[in-house]
Amino acid sequence: MDRIDVKILSYLQEDCRMPISTLADKVGLSTSACHRRIKLLESGGQISGYVARLDAKALGYSIEIFVEITLHSQSEDTLEQFERAVQKAPEISECHLMAGQADYLLRVVAKNVADYEQIHRNALSRLPGVAHMQSSFSLRTVRPWAGVPVIQS
Amino acid sequence: MDRIDVKILSYLQEDCRMPISTLADKVGLSTSACHRRIKLLESGGQISGYVARLDAKALGYSIEIFVEITLHSQSEDTLEQFERAVQKAPEISECHLMAGQADYLLRVVAKNVADYEQIHRNALSRLPGVAHMQSSFSLRTVRPWAGVPVIQS
DNA sequence: ATTAAATTCGAATAATATCCGAATACGACC
DNA sequence: GGTCGTATTCGGATATTATTCGAATTTAAT
Structure with missing residues (x-):
């Protein structure tokens, strides 16, 4: 959990459907490196899922x-x-x-x-x-x- | 908002990264029809966004x-x-x-x-x-x- | 400085989303 | 019940995106 992971989590918490390549740009990584980190955050349990927000x-x-x-x-x-x-x-x-x-x-x-x-x-x-x-x-x-x-x- | 839309929302509220083709199967539609409905639900404001759930x-x-x-x-x-x-x-x-x-x-x-x-x-x-x-x-x-x-x- | 491990990058491939025309279902009206 | 116009669907074609993999680079420890 370094500052890049924090940025990734923070962006995904706002919008989890943005292309990984876009997210990668925002956090200053290549697509594949960013992808790898996301998978680690998923398997490590920091990310517990991806959900649609419905407007009540x-x-x-x-x-x-x-x-x-x-x-x-x-x-x-x-x-x-x-x-x-x-x-x-x-x-x-x-x-x-x-x-x-x-x-x-x-x-x-x-x-x-x-x-x-x-x-x-x-x-x-x-x-x-x-x-x-x-x-x-x-x-x-x-x-x-x-x-x-x-x-x- | 018919019963198919309700199913779509309900599934997306649990997991919004499932492939549309998978969701389409679950609700009994073709991929493109399901895709179209999702876009309508997004532009209609029923779906307000897609977010990652983080484990506090x-x-x-x-x-x-x-x-x-x-x-x-x-x-x-x-x-x-x-x-x-x-x-x-x-x-x-x-x-x-x-x-x-x-x-x-x-x-x-x-x-x-x-x-x-x-x-x-x-x-x-x-x-x-x-x-x-x-x-x-x-x-x-x-x-x-x-x-x-x-x-x- | 040197080494080993971890991480990154870039490109190739696989999977998925998106678009579009044709076919089908649906509703309103006669 | 039939006819028309509209909306929705389907299936295939294309565009985008995710995923994988080897090589190069960085990092950390000694």
Whole structure:
């Protein structure tokens, strides 16, 4: 991981479909050398995949909600059951086990408020072990996910 | 947006470097027809880009923090100044303007607790207009960002 | 300085994306 | 149900890009 790898990661994190020859120019390498480094970053696990970014709004998902969830108990069994259910719920875009007041932080996108109400009733509140839920609505995304802050190490 | 487009988006959201011919097989189209649809989804704004997913852990970022921020005032000027500063801070991976108690929700990744302390002191607390900050640590990512739940419309 | 290993470069080859004309499917209207 | 116009598809031709490989160069250690 030298400064060239950092540049490569940084560019690929913005646009992973640019031709390797273009990327090679940007970082000051030949195409083949750049290609070799990319393959090393892939096999080394620094790059975990390449994905299309979809525009939630363009697909009709106009609202985004962060949901803090508290469970009845923190027993291993309760957590496990809860997490298994989360994995199966396509309505949930992301889930973190948290330190602090709430046990979990979920992230949900919905088409509109009515759609969210439906998700809240039929999916979220039916997750096993839930004692309390608090929804926080995002009014506007100030800065969309900008990726890991790749800096020289 | 028919069911084939939905399939295309769904596959590309998982892996955007698969050959179009492979994707075409999966969705039951010829390569050229599939290619045409992808271009339409790009120009139509449903696909906003293609990015490499980096593994934060593999790059030395072992912790992830959600930070709720309350400002001194909610005047347009205060918000604008704050947001401008957020855009310039590479330590901040994501930022939402929120409804509810806190004004903003930030997302930060850090190499370790000491690194986060430094970010907290030198970057976050120096953002203009901040009255109160509350950090919530993610202990474990139960379900990483799974993308927009693309469903037939 | 000398050596060994790692990395680079450039060119050849293989794979993939893109373009285009012809054929097919689809919808609106009669 | 038939007819027309439009949109979409298919398959092949071409252009671009990815990948491989040997030789040359750089790097790091002694």
